[in-house]
Amino acid sequence: MGRTLRLRSAESMHNQRASVIQDVKRMLEYYQALGFDSMPFSTKALLGAAGRSADGKIADLMHLREEIGICRRCKLSQGRKNIVFGTGNADARIMFIGEAPGKDEDLQGEPFVGEAGMLLTNLIEKMGFKRETVYIANIIKCRPPMNRDPEEDEILSCRTFLDKQIDVIAPEFIITLGRIALMTLTNNNKIKITAARGNFFEYKGVPVMPTFHPAYLLRNPKDKWLTWADVQKVLERMNNSNS
């Protein structure tokens, strides 16, 4: 191995480690904010005990984040500042799936943190949950330039990571936000959000409720009640399965 290659490889490992450490740091801050003095799960679980427990799911998500590393599988890697992996409870009952990181998300490394994020947080709270009790991710983990729509090859390269997140979290319900998430999970580029929203479909055996993206609702606040009606259907089914 030549000196340049060795240096590159060392740099790549350093970047990958820094990115994973950043994710662990966020997780520690999250548990600290909840009032824990230490991680509320065993180190053994953290190091890899897989399973359907919350501990195993956290470990699996961390392994997945390590697998993504400093991903260069598509051209979006060229302009991004951070890979936006996802955030929330690894054992969440509801998973929200949006489109792709925007400017704020790219800078902060967390999905839905700007104005649209505030609207999503309000919706989650209105549904009776806290943001940290659900899981939030995007179809695409890196910001497309000028916030353009993700392209087909980018979705194809990245969706395997989302699929693995869904497998690990195994949510009871998925709520897709916007057209791109709907098109991706239905594998149908022609589907219209206006026609599909409010109607359940299934993805990987999980009931999925499609609704509008919060960024759309910021531009069209008159349609907020439609999204509220959509998530009511999820809450209804959830309540029925509880009883």
Ligand code: SF4
């Ligand atoms: S968008 Fe996904 S596939 Fe493309 S570089 Fe980012 S993490 Fe990798």
